[in-house]
Amino acid sequence: VxxxxxxxxxxxxxxxxxxxxxxxxxxxxxxxxxxxxxxxxxxxxxxxxxxxxxxxxxxxxxxxxxxxxxxxxxxxxxxxxxxxxxxxxxxxxxxxxxPENRYRWFAAMSRIDEAEGRLDDALDALGAAERLYRPGFFPEVRPLAAMKARLWIKQGRLGDAQGWADSQGLATTDAPGYLREFDHLTLARLSIARHTSDPQAGSLDATAALLDRLLEAADAGGRAGRVNEILVLQTLAHAAAGNTDLALRPLARALAQAEPEGYVRLFLDEGEPMAALLRTAADEGIAPDYARGLSAAFVREDDPGASARPLAETLSERELHVLRLLATELSGPEIARELYVSVNTLRTHTRHIFGKLEVTNRADAIRRAEKLGLV
Structure with missing residues (x-):
């Protein structure tokens, strides 16, 4: 860097x-x-x-x-x-x-489709990305094949995902390595999904050990972004094994690290198991404002018309976008140009945001939003 x-x-x-x-x-x-x-x-x-x-x-x-x-x-x-x-x-x-970056447009669109629940469209977009892929000057640390395997896991196509893992020669006993980190995390996801679908098929001990090794390596490398994902997977693995108390330990660290940077999909993409754990975390006083805000985001995704308790329910996606720009050093007119709206329209958005956050000025709105993990 x-x-x-x-x-x-x-x-x-x-x-x-x-x-x-x-x-x-x-x-x-x-x-x-x-x-x-x-x-x-x-x-x-x-x-x-x-x-x-x-x-x-x-x-x-x-x-x-x-x-x-x-x-x-x-x-x-x-x-x-x-x-x-x-x-x-x-x-x-x-x-x-x-030229070597053009595939990334389709990979990014795939991730949006996935977040919106259109998994078939997400796979189609990844197929387009694969056709455009050209090796560049830098290693590919988020391989398209592993991204596809993750979508198969979400679809319940565990046999297809296992075929990918076998073709890559992956095993839970592997030593950690940065260039294969994303693959190994995908393998861990597969193992957790298999255990969830059939708890009698075997324990998650080997997967837990793999995640421990990956966490140690990512911590040593200063890769906090990857650490966050590993912590989330440790949380899900413990929960799948019925150890909720153990699950809350990595979740507490993940929430503490993710909140200042405004992570949301890190948690939302994991579905109902994570939603339940976040509710438990909030009840236990673990990053309660952030955990409740994320829980409310789950409610909004499941039922966009639902009333989602204090704040996460009330701010529209457009207002969240405006709020994020208010947290920058841009002036009002600069924000209006960024959004392609008039200054008067921006003022209307801002007035609505202040009312919903129960604040009266920009500085207080930013502080309130940061506390709730919205920016």
Whole structure:
């Protein structure tokens, strides 16, 4: 991260904007691995502002930056805004994207489809990503084949997912390695799903041991983003084995680390087992505001028309988008331009947000939103 940050600064000073934008995408990927979602989004949005200032022709990699922002918005569960970013990138055309990055548009769309419950559409999008995939200069640490296996697991196609694991030569006894970390986490997901569908098929001891080794390696490497996922899987494994008390221990750490960065889909993507654990965590006083906010988000997903208790219920996706921009250093007119709305429309959104958060100014709204894990 330090090296790419220095390179990006040097390229910017020398006027090499195209390469600076491409470097920013790589740096954002690394920041996400570190669990630094805010820094990643800030880097991408700063780069997009520089690209906009240049005007036509649109610099190469501009579309790729919109894809990167889309993935960050998806993690915050602002799905309409995430899709909007992809459509903006698509409208810019292939000239605004590096050839080795074009598959990422479809991979990001797949993740949005998955979050919206359209698993068949998600698989179709991954198929398109596979057809476009070209090896780049950097290792692929989130392989498309493993992403497909995760969708099969969600669909209950455990035999297909096991076929993928066998083809990759994966085993719960493997030593951890960064380049296979995503694969091993996918294998752990498969093991948990198998145990859930048939608890008599065997224990999860080997899977728990694998997750312990992966956690140690990710901690040592400073990969807090991966640590968060491992903690979530440890939580689900303990819960699947009937050990709720043990499950709350990694969940408490995951909530503590995820709350400042505004993670949402990290938990929502795990479905009802995680929803139940979050309710228990809130009752036990474990990050209660954050856990309740996430629980309310589950309610909103299951029934978008339902009244979702204090705040998560009341803020629309558009208002959440505005709230996130209010948490930046952008001025009101700059936020209005970012949203393609008038200043008066922005004021209306802001007034509604303040009322729902029970605050009277921007600073208090940001503090309230941070406490609740919304920004």
């Amino acid at each position: 330090d090296a790419f940050g220095e390179v990006a600064t040097s390229l910017r000073r020398s006027g090499n904007l195209a390469d600076m934008l491409g470097t920013t995408i790589v740096m954002a990927d690394l920041l996400i691995q570190q669990g630094r979602l805010r820094d990643a989004q800030r880097a991408c949005e700063d780069a997009l502002r520089l690209a906009a200032e240049q005007g036509e022709p649109v610099p190469q990699s501009t579309a790729d930056l919109h894809v990167a922002v889309s993935e960050l918005l998806r993690e915050r569960s602002d799905l309409p805004a995430a899709r909007e970013q992809l459509l903006i990138g698509q409208a810019l055309g292939e000239r605004a994207s590096l």
